[in-house]
Amino acid sequence: MExxxxxxxxxxxxxxxxxxxxGTVRAVEDMNLEIGKGETLGLVxxxxxxxxxxxxxxxxxxxxxxxxxxxxxxxFEGENLITKSPAxxxxxxxxxxxxxxxxxxxxxxxxxxxxxxxAEVVKLHQKVNAAQAIxxxxxxxxxxxxxxxxxxxYPHQFSGGMRQRVVxxxxxxxxxxxxxxxxPTTALDVxxxxxxxxxxxxxxxxxxxxxxxxxxxxxxxAEVCDKVAxxxxxxxxxxxxxxxxYTEPRHPYTIGLFGSIPxxxxxxxxxxxxxxxxxxxxNIPSGCPFHPRCPxxxxxxxxxxxxxxxxxxxxxxxxxLFEENVK
Amino acid sequence: MQERLLEVRNLKKxxxxxxxxxxxxDDVNFFINKGETLGLVxxxxxxxxTxxxxxxxxxxxxxxxxxxxxxxILQFSKDEMREMRKEMQIVFQDPFASLNPRMSVSEIIAxxxxxxxxxxxxxxxxxxxxxxxxxxxxxxxxxxxxxHELDGGRxxxxxxxxxxxxxxxxxxxxxPVSALDVSIQAQILNLMDDLQKEFSLTYLFxxxxxxxxxxxxxxIAVMYLGKIVELSDYKSxxxxxxxxxxxxxxxxxxxxxxxxKRERIILEGDVPSPINPPxxxxxxxxxxxxxxxxxxxxxxxxxxxxxxxxACHFTNNLKEATV
Ligand SMILES: Nc1ncnc2c1ncn2[C@@H]1O[C@H](COP(=O)(O)OP(=O)(O)OP(=O)(O)O)[C@@H](O)[C@H]1O
Ligand SMILES: Nc1ncnc2c1ncn2[C@@H]1O[C@H](COP(=O)(O)OP(=O)(O)OP(=O)(O)O)[C@@H](O)[C@H]1O
Ligand code: SF4
Ligand code: SF4
Ligand SMILES: [Mg+2]
Ligand SMILES: [Mg+2]
Numbered sequence: 001m002e003x004x005x006x007x008x009x010x011x012x013x014x015x016x017x018x019x020x021x022x023g024t025v026r027a028v029e030d031m032n033l034e035i036g037k038g039e040t041l042g043l044v045x046x047x048x049x050x051x052x053x054x055x056x057x058x059x060x061x062x063x064x065x066x067x068x069x070x071x072x073x074x075x076f077e078g079e080n081l082i083t084k085s086p087a088x089x090x091x092x093x094x095x096x097x098x099x100x101x102x103x104x105x106x107x108x109x110x111x112x113x114x115x116x117x118x119a120e121v122v123k124l125h126q127k128v129n130a131a132q133a134i135x136x137x138x139x140x141x142x143x144x145x146x147x148x149x150x151x152x153x154y155p156h157q158f159s160g161g162m163r164q165r166v167v168x169x170x171x172x173x174x175x176x177x178x179x180x181x182x183x184p185t186t187a188l189d190v191x192x193x194x195x196x197x198x199x200x201x202x203x204x205x206x207x208x209x210x211x212x213x214x215x216x217x218x219x220x221x222a223e224v225c226d227k228v229a230x231x232x233x234x235x236x237x238x239x240x241x242x243x244x245x246y247t248e249p250r251h252p253y254t255i256g257l258f259g260s261i262p263x264x265x266x267x268x269x270x271x272x273x274x275x276x277x278x279x280x281x282x283n284i285p286s287g288c289p290f291h292p293r294c295p296x297x298x299x300x301x302x303x304x305x306x307x308x309x310x311x312x313x314x315x316x317x318x319x320x321l322f323e324e325n326v327k
Numbered sequence: 328m329q330e331r332l333l334e335v336r337n338l339k340k341x342x343x344x345x346x347x348x349x350x351x352x353d354d355v356n357f358f359i360n361k362g363e364t365l366g367l368v369x370x371x372x373x374x375x376x377t378x379x380x381x382x383x384x385x386x387x388x389x390x391x392x393x394x395x396x397x398x399x400i401l402q403f404s405k406d407e408m409r410e411m412r413k414e415m416q417i418v419f420q421d422p423f424a425s426l427n428p429r430m431s432v433s434e435i436i437a438x439x440x441x442x443x444x445x446x447x448x449x450x451x452x453x454x455x456x457x458x459x460x461x462x463x464x465x466x467x468x469x470x471x472x473x474x475h476e477l478d479g480g481r482x483x484x485x486x487x488x489x490x491x492x493x494x495x496x497x498x499x500x501x502x503p504v505s506a507l508d509v510s511i512q513a514q515i516l517n518l519m520d521d522l523q524k525e526f527s528l529t530y531l532f533x534x535x536x537x538x539x540x541x542x543x544x545x546x547i548a549v550m551y552l553g554k555i556v557e558l559s560d561y562k563s564x565x566x567x568x569x570x571x572x573x574x575x576x577x578x579x580x581x582x583x584x585x586x587x588k589r590e591r592i593i594l595e596g597d598v599p600s601p602i603n604p605p606x607x608x609x610x611x612x613x614x615x616x617x618x619x620x621x622x623x624x625x626x627x628x629x630x631x632x633x634x635x636x637x638a639c640h641f642t643n644n645l646k647e648a649t650v
Contacts, residue, residue: 189371243585
């Protein structure tokens with residue numbers, strides 16, 4: 001069943017939000033993903049695709065109500081997180097799994113020095129005294145390229161890029177086995193983004209940390225990830241290793257995404273956007289959720305839900321074009 | 328010979344702040360030819376939006392000249408400027424914040440027509456609004472909806488329709504697609520391209536996204552801390568960036584491809600404060616080619632041939648720093 005080489009395995013996971021008066025948002029549907037030791041998986045999708053919800057699902061932090069894990073299992077080091085008690089989960093979070101949240105600027109405490117904030121996490125999860133925790137905090141600051149003697153400064157005394165590095169230092173302070181990073185560089189300028197990505201790659205290699213990197217930027221994925229999962233309206237519609245995704249994308253939505261982005265290395269005259277708009281999350285189209293926008297849609301696409309099909313070893317696509325017995 | 332629509336000379340915009348004079352735009356020079364797109368790129372706070380607003384006189388310049396069709400619009404009276412505004416429009420980044428939430432789609436698009444008393448007849452005005460909605464790809468049925476009922480892409484289409492209402496020659500696009508998802512962003516970029524051709528529009532396109540700027544621009548100006556450090560046609564710039572900052576900036580672009588591997592230049596340190604900046608090159612503290620003179624004398628934007636302009640004391644002669 002579950003593979004020992006994988007640090008985390010997500011099986012048939014579905015997460016819904018039940019919103020009074022509006023209906024059910026199927027934020028994550030039948031998700032199957034795994035991340036190996038030291039591996040980085042990129043989770044890509046546009047607004048509302050279900051990326052953050054997936055991360056909250058792994059952390060067992062989906063707000064309930066309105067959210068609920070309605071189906072599936074999440075194995076972490078061979079054990080199902082969904083059946084863990086709150087006390088067990090608290091131990092895992094921060095110790096073994098840590099998360100960088102989407103809006104990092106709000107995840108720092110403005111009235112605490114950055115050193116104290118890192119030390120606090122260290123103390124919570126490791127048996128160390130206050131002095132040792134501060135020493136560890138200073139070490140972490142150096143690791144993210146901030147001079148240790150600035151540990152007594154407050155967040156507002158740092159630039160945006162430095163604050164983001166502090167957030168990374170906090171997330172890595174306990175040497176987690178899995179780091180979930182939700183759009184960690186989206187708010188940063190490109191030269192600072194380059195600094196931060198460089199740092200994350202470095203630390204990941206040094207500690208052999210596995211990572212789930214959430215982003216909408218296919219450039220960032222090409223830079224950092226080993227594998228990629230593309231999400232659309234709650235579904236992972238394509239999932240494979242990075243090389244295959246960039247050289248042989250198969251799902252019409254993935255192909256549409258590549259057609260939509262200008263590439264600094266190429267001189268395209270015109271973009272090939274995907275037509276239409278994102279669906280209403282409480283009213284996802286029947287059959288394949290992408291069918292109203294899909295240039296390859298067939299009659300059957302509005303009626304039948306595509307299954308996850310392995311078109312080549314390790315290359316999964318959710319599209320009826322690749323299913324047998326579909327005409 | 329290409330005709331110039333707009334030329335900006337020694338443009339300055341300083342803000343007084345508690346800590347001193349903030350040099351948001353400091354001695355900026357550029358021109359834009361008719362029908363062309365000049366891209367303006369640079370990192371947060373380098374002065375892009377301020378430049379765009381000062382050029383339209385939505386903010387008053389501290390100094391300099393803004394020559395639009397051979398006339399310095401900084402010398403214009405209020406009335407003259409009101410006439411001139413019809414020629415010069417702006418589209419903002421955040422379509423939501425820039426649209427009045429209490430006005431319907433048709434009211435928003437009609438507003439500039441109403442304010443400038445373009446139509447006496449209400450039916451003519453509605454016809455024009457319908458035409459504009461059609462031009463930007465907004466379905467007729469949305470005419471009485473409100474911005475909050477619409478998605479970001481449609482809201483941006485409203486902003487574009489409003490900017491087109493008075494048939495301008497020139498539009499400042501201030502991060503028009505930065506808030507949009509990529510699939511919608513591509514639709515809007517294509518729309519703006521079509522409109523430019525159809526109505527012979529000239530654009531100043533402001534963005535921090537270098538891939539987008541490269542895609543839309545004929546020429547690109549790179550800004551750093553209130554100054555233009557490099558200006559040239561997009562091809563030469565991407566092929567062979569000259570200024571050390573442009574080199575670092577272009578090397579940092581994440582490219583959605585696994586075939587190209589770029590040599591990345593990781594910049595040390597952070598952007599310095601724009602308040603009372605000292606004499607000397609503003610990139611000095613982060614430049615790996617800096618020399619003693621760079622800290623004493625401000626490099627001017629100089630013509631280095633082939634319509635390329637660079638502000639660096641050591642263009643074509645960069646050597647690793649000795650200081
Ligand atoms: N607390 C909530 N209550 C109700 N619906 C929610 C809640 N959180 C998220 N959703 C809905 O679930 C869907 C998935 O949201 P999620 O935040 O996971 O998307 P995302 O891919 O992270 O998007 P973004 O790129 O905008 O961060 C969306 O339709 C969203 O509106
Ligand atoms: N009204 C104002 N008063 C004081 N300072 C201002 C004002 N407007 C802008 N500034 C400052 O001027 C500088 C340039 O700001 P501007 O908004 O033009 O930058 P930008 O390049 O558009 O940045 P971004 O990419 O973040 O939009 C910044 O340091 C900013 O803080
Ligand atoms: S299942 Fe049909 S509509 Fe969906 S992506 Fe495939 S071809 Fe397009
Ligand atoms: S003038 Fe000097 S410091 Fe400035 S960019 Fe050129 S070499 Fe670097
Ligand atoms: Mg999210
Ligand atoms: Mg701006």
